[in-house]
Amino acid sequence: MSGQVIFDLQEVSFTYPGNPIPALKNINLKIYKGEWLALIGSNGSGKSTLAKLLNALLIPSQGACFICGLDSRETESLWPIRNQVAMVFQNPDNQIVGSVVEDDTAFGPENQGLPAPLIRERVTWALKVTGMDDLTRKATYALSGGQKQRLAISGALAMSPPTIVFDEPTAMLDPQARREIHEVLEKLHDQGMTIVYITHRLEEILHCDRAVVLDDGLIQWQGIPRDLFSPNLHIEKWGLEMPSIVRLWSILSNRKIIDEHVEPDQEGIFKALCQYP
Amino acid sequence: MKFLNHLTFGQYVPAESLIHAMDPRAKILGTVSLLTGVFLVEHPSAFLIWFLLLMIITFFSKLPYRLILGSARPVLILVVFTALIHVFFTSGTPLFSIGFLTVSREGISMGFYMGIRLLLLVLFASLLTLTTSPIELADGLEALFSPFKPLGFPAHELAMMMTIALRFIPTLLDETDRIMKAQLARGADLDRGGLIKRLRSFIPVLIPLFVIVFQRADDLAIAMESRCYKGGKGRTRMNPLEWSLSDSIAFAICLTLVLVLSWVDRSIW
Amino acid sequence: MSISVKNLTYVYHQGTPLETIALDDIELKIHTASWLSIVGHTGSGKSTFAQHLNALIFPQKGEVEVEGMKVGPESKDLRNIRQKVGLVFQYPEQQLFAETVYEEVAFAPRNWGVKDDEIGERVEEALGAVGLDPSYYARNPFHLSGGEKRRVAIASVLSARPLYLVLDEPTAGLDALGRKDLLGLLAELRETGMGIILITHDLELALSCSEQIMIIEKGKKLCCGTPDEILVRLLDDKVHGLVLPETAMLASKLVSEGWGVPLTSDEFILARSIIEKVKS
Numbered sequence: 001m002s003g004q005v006i007f008d009l010q011e012v013s014f015t016y017p018g019n020p021i022p023a024l025k026n027i028n029l030k031i032y033k034g035e036w037l038a039l040i041g042s043n044g045s046g047k048s049t050l051a052k053l054l055n056a057l058l059i060p061s062q063g064a065c066f067i068c069g070l071d072s073r074e075t076e077s078l079w080p081i082r083n084q085v086a087m088v089f090q091n092p093d094n095q096i097v098g099s100v101v102e103d104d105t106a107f108g109p110e111n112q113g114l115p116a117p118l119i120r121e122r123v124t125w126a127l128k129v130t131g132m133d134d135l136t137r138k139a140t141y142a143l144s145g146g147q148k149q150r151l152a153i154s155g156a157l158a159m160s161p162p163t164i165v166f167d168e169p170t171a172m173l174d175p176q177a178r179r180e181i182h183e184v185l186e187k188l189h190d191q192g193m194t195i196v197y198i199t200h201r202l203e204e205i206l207h208c209d210r211a212v213v214l215d216d217g218l219i220q221w222q223g224i225p226r227d228l229f230s231p232n233l234h235i236e237k238w239g240l241e242m243p244s245i246v247r248l249w250s251i252l253s254n255r256k257i258i259d260e261h262v263e264p265d266q267e268g269i270f271k272a273l274c275q276y277p
Numbered sequence: 278m279k280f281l282n283h284l285t286f287g288q289y290v291p292a293e294s295l296i297h298a299m300d301p302r303a304k305i306l307g308t309v310s311l312l313t314g315v316f317l318v319e320h321p322s323a324f325l326i327w328f329l330l331l332m333i334i335t336f337f338s339k340l341p342y343r344l345i346l347g348s349a350r351p352v353l354i355l356v357v358f359t360a361l362i363h364v365f366f367t368s369g370t371p372l373f374s375i376g377f378l379t380v381s382r383e384g385i386s387m388g389f390y391m392g393i394r395l396l397l398l399v400l401f402a403s404l405l406t407l408t409t410s411p412i413e414l415a416d417g418l419e420a421l422f423s424p425f426k427p428l429g430f431p432a433h434e435l436a437m438m439m440t441i442a443l444r445f446i447p448t449l450l451d452e453t454d455r456i457m458k459a460q461l462a463r464g465a466d467l468d469r470g471g472l473i474k475r476l477r478s479f480i481p482v483l484i485p486l487f488v489i490v491f492q493r494a495d496d497l498a499i500a501m502e503s504r505c506y507k508g509g510k511g512r513t514r515m516n517p518l519e520w521s522l523s524d525s526i527a528f529a530i531c532l533t534l535v536l537v538l539s540w541v542d543r544s545i546w
Numbered sequence: 547m548s549i550s551v552k553n554l555t556y557v558y559h560q561g562t563p564l565e566t567i568a569l570d571d572i573e574l575k576i577h578t579a580s581w582l583s584i585v586g587h588t589g590s591g592k593s594t595f596a597q598h599l600n601a602l603i604f605p606q607k608g609e610v611e612v613e614g615m616k617v618g619p620e621s622k623d624l625r626n627i628r629q630k631v632g633l634v635f636q637y638p639e640q641q642l643f644a645e646t647v648y649e650e651v652a653f654a655p656r657n658w659g660v661k662d663d664e665i666g667e668r669v670e671e672a673l674g675a676v677g678l679d680p681s682y683y684a685r686n687p688f689h690l691s692g693g694e695k696r697r698v699a700i701a702s703v704l705s706a707r708p709l710y711l712v713l714d715e716p717t718a719g720l721d722a723l724g725r726k727d728l729l730g731l732l733a734e735l736r737e738t739g740m741g742i743i744l745i746t747h748d749l750e751l752a753l754s755c756s757e758q759i760m761i762i763e764k765g766k767k768l769c770c771g772t773p774d775e776i777l778v779r780l781l782d783d784k785v786h787g788l789v790l791p792e793t794a795m796l797a798s799k800l801v802s803e804g805w806g807v808p809l810t811s812d813e814f815i816l817a818r819s820i821i822e823k824v825k826s
Contacts (some may be wrong), residue, residue: 029515043692057499079505087503097504099289101409101443106515111505120517135665137291144588155504161340171719174588174747175789200721240724244750245792248813257824266792270799276824458602459641462633463703464625464657479655484643486687 006163008195009052011063013272014049024044031196033162033267036189038225039198041214042239047198051167054196055085062191065109073257083112086156090168092148101143101151102127102136108159112128114250117159126157130184146177153184156277163194178204202235203243206265213238231265289410295523296408301417303524305529308405314535315397318542321390326538327397331404338408348403349396356399360392399532413516415440419509420518433509441497449490456485548740549576549599549631549710553608556594556765560606568594570765571608578709578741581732583752586762587787592745595762596712599743600631611710629658632656632708636715638699639692647673647690647698648683654706672705676731693724711739717751729755733810750791753777753811761785777809 008235009029015022024046030149031037043048052058053065056072070077095198098104101121109119127133130150143151149169156164166185170178173209186207189195197208203235205211205225213221213228215238221228228235229246231254249264258272285503290296296304311354335345349356369383406414419436426432458465460481550650554572559565568591576582576599586592597603598610601617609616612631615623635641644650651669660668672680676697684692686697703711713732717725733755736742746752752759753773761768761776769779780790780797791811800807800820807819 024727042723052499055503056692057503079507082503082505087500089496089500091496093448093502095495097441097444097497097501101516103410103412107501107506108504109515110512111507113511113513116513116515116517119513123515139447152696159505174787176587176747176748176787179789239721239723243792243815244341245545245796248793248796248817251813251817252820255821266796267800270796273800273805273820283717387568409680455635456641458597459633459635459638461602462600462635463641463654464628465653466657481641481643485641489640 004033005066006035006068007035007196008066009053009063009150010066012053012065013062014046014058014059015051016049017060021062021217023217024053026063027219029212029219031194033194034192035210036185036195036197036208038208038211039196039214040200040202040205040228040240042200042213044213046217047200047214047241048167051087051165051196054165056081065068075094083159084161085163085165086159086161087165087167088149088156088169090171091161092145092152092172095152095155096140098147099140101132101138104140104151104160105154108155113161122158122160123154123226127155127186128224130154131180144177145173146180147231149173149177149181152183153181157188158191163196164188165196165198167198168200169197170199170201175193182207193263202238202240202246213237213240284438288307288407288544290305290344290407291410292339292408294337294408296334296341296404298529299408299527300518300520300524301413302421302518303408303528304519305404305417305421307528308355310528310531310535311401314538315401317396318538320542323542324390324393324397326534330534331397331400334404338404340407345400349399352399354394356392356395359395360388363391411440411443414444416516416518417516418483425459434513437509445493449465449486452489453482453486453527456482466473502506547613547709549613550611551575551598551608552610553597554605554610555607556591556598556603557606561635567591567765569598572762572765572767574760574767574770576710576741576743579736579739581736581742581744581757582753583746583756583759584762585746585752585759585788586747587747590762591765592643592762593714594765596714596743596745597634598683599710599712600633601627602633606795615691625658628704629710630708631710632702632703632706634703634711634713634716636718638693638703638716641702642687643698644687646683646717647678647687649686650698651705652701658706668705668707669701672701675704675735676701677727689757692719693727696720696728698723704735706776710738710743710745711735712745714745715747716744717746725751728809747787748787750811753791755792761788763787774810777811781809791826 009027012024012027014024015020029049039047039050049058053072054067055059056067056078059073065072067081071082072081096104097107105123105126106119109122123245124133127136130153132147132150132154135147140148140151152164160213170181173181182204185195185197199205208225211223211225211228212219221233221239227249229242231250235242245266246264249258249262249269252258252269253260253262258269262272335342336436341429364380364384364387367381367384367387371379371381372385373380409417409419415436417441419432422430422432461467465478465481469473470478551572551574554569556569557565557567583586585593586597594603598605599612599679600619604618604772610615612627615621616625617627642650644653648669650664651672655665655668655805670680673679677693678697687695690698716728720728732742744752744756753776756773758770759773760770763785768785769776771779777794780788781794793813793816794809794811797807797809797816801809805823807816807823810816
């Protein structure tokens with residue numbers, strides 16, 4: 001992870017028109033190239049608002065948001081920003097424009113005005129990365145929820161952005177589909193993509209490099225995901241729930257049954273317990 | 278409403294055929310000229326030629342005849358209804374009467390031929406949509422209308438609207454089904470009563486649908502913006518339209534056929 | 547008082563190339579004052595099953611009887627069945643249409659012929675059950691928060707005073723707090739004697755709150771039993787598309803290593819047992 005700053009939010013506040021209460025207050029946040037950042041919060045914490053600020057779908061009411069050095073408040077920055085930061089949203093259906101898988105994937109690069117052979121290359125590559133390459137001519141409405149979301153990711157990838165922001169991409173999916181999406185994300189992370197992942201489910205953030213907790217429009221905490229599970233934090237006050245395996249880990253490490261440096265997952269706990277005869 | 282899967286009217290069925298490979302502009306122009314011919318040429322023998330042409334094109338499309346002919350099924354009622362209107366309301370030498378309706382010889386002839394014409398209309402249009410993917414159709418229409426863009430005609434916007442509409446038809450049908458079921462589960466009575474009562478009982482289905490559609494439009498606009506959409510200017514295509522010699526020949530054949538038959542129709546028949 | 551399902555079979559698009567078996571010979575009995583969860587991945591047939599219970603779909607083979615009334619096209623009791631078995635669809639807030647919360651919740655009892663003077667009582671009762679007070683009556687349902695909308699939608703099914711409540715993925719889109727509230731509401735309804743039938747793909751959810759669980763796969767009933775029994779069965783033989791809770795998988799691994807811990811997905815029970823074993 002190099003030190004290059006992709007997102008630089010400086011004293012950012014945002015209030016929706018007609019709302020007396022700000023959705024975000026004085027946010028200061030830097031996100032670095034190659035990082036997989038988890039942005040966590042319960043419903044109403046402001047996380048979706050923050051996501052939209054990251055690719056200039058919204059502009060700060062106060063403060064400034066710099067994306068790859070570009071000020072999102074300037075209109076001439078919009079186009080370069082959107083070419084650098086792609087976004088995948090929660091509702092799989094409401095992102096799909098084309099009737100056929102590869103036609104929809106081509107939508108982004110076509111908008112970017114790329115020559116036909118390059119578009120074809122990008123589309124083929126993007127569909128391969130998401131594992132959709134055997135479905136290129138399939139009708140989009142006939143896809144499963146997980147496949148639709150993978151299509152949305154293909155559409156984002158085909159624009160060849162160095163950064164993708166995921167706004168609760170698994171919220172409407174079943175556990176199997178959620179796993180499909182995670183596999184794709186891990187692949188992208190390995191390839192050096194900068195990922196901002198928004199969710200309220202803590203079991204999804206264990207592979208992230210850094211976690212930021214939002215509540216009531218403010219950044220409440222940041223650090224490595226593991227540290228979020230420390231019992232002193234009382235994350236329930238932010239509307240968050242510890243996954244049950246992590247709660248088990250927490251109880252066992254508190255009672256010194258296992259060392260606190262053990263991974264808070266099934267394998268880690270099992271290995272630690274195996275030391276007992 | 279998963280029955281949509283095997284309804285062929287308007288649906289695209291991919292295949293590797295001469296017809297599928299044609300430039301959509303040629304197919305659209307060809308279809309329009311053939312349909313003009315169908316309604317312009319009066320002599321009945323022309324219909325045999327149209328049907329023969331339909332069979333020939335179907336052969337080259339590598340799609341089963343059953344599929345093409347089956348596409349007329351949903352509109353058969355409309356065709357018969359229109360034919361009957363002509364049968365009963367065309368004035369001429371009366372043949373017999375049923376109640377207050379008089380059937381004339383001209384009526385029967387009119388009804389029959391109008392019915393055939395409508396059938397041909399549906400079949401040729403189906404051939405077009407069965408062999409041309411939605412995006413090709415939209416691109417083809419946009420390209421054909423683009424000379425009118427400088428005059429203010431929103432060719433790209435209309436094509437984009439068409440693409441999005443086609444993409445969402447099955448989704449919306451599924452949602453309508455779901456909402457109807459939800460309201461039925463709450464005791465709504467959706468199929469009893471006179472016209473007014475039935476329309477009113479559909480409000481609990483229509484309002485939620487409208488809300489869903491507007492929310493979707495909002496979400497989709499945001500998603501399209503994120504995908505760098507900024508209108509038609511500067512947009513390229515993964516599969517750009519390429520007009521080839523075979524397209525010219527195909528269109529020329531259709532046009533010639535129509536012109537020849539019209540001329541023959543006027544002078545000899 | 548029960549719903550009885552015998553040899554239930556349902557096939558979509560029979561005779562066409564798109565033929566899909568949604569339900570295959572399902573046998574089940576559901577009682578009031580109970581909590582049954584039906585677990586299966588998307589496409590397993592669980593939504594089709596749910597719609598048979600309130601006569602939105604009719605069996606092609608086999609039979610479904612609700613309180614002795616048969617579900618079928620010849621049945622004269624269809625409306626009666628639909629009143630007795632309330633069905634809450636996924637994302638129920640999408641079915642809201644009225645101008646006020648009152649009208650929305652009054653819709654169902656009005657359709658079932660409840661007299662005007664009783665409607666007020668029903669609305670108050672239903673909204674009270676979901677934790678909304680009369681100050682909500684005149685409010686526009688479309689101006690409520692997501693959580694409030696969902697509660698109004700559930701109230702609009704409860705106002706029919708059904709004996710059974712079938713809910714299709716009721717926790718979809720809810721965060722931790724929302725989920726806790728909803729499960730609390732369902733537990734309260736169960737206490738008042740309602741038969742709760744929860745349809746979900748979330749096995750962990752089902753294990754944490756149900757009295758009985760039925761696993762459905764490709765339209766077939768795989769197994770039915772208490773959460774503990776189901777866990778044992780699933781640890782033995784993994785089912786496609788169902789994700790086993792990590793705690794249960796850990797328990798299973800420990801058991802195979804000779805630890806005498808219970809096979810459970812409950813982290814507190816498992817922790818206590820592990821601590822005991824280690825201390826000894």
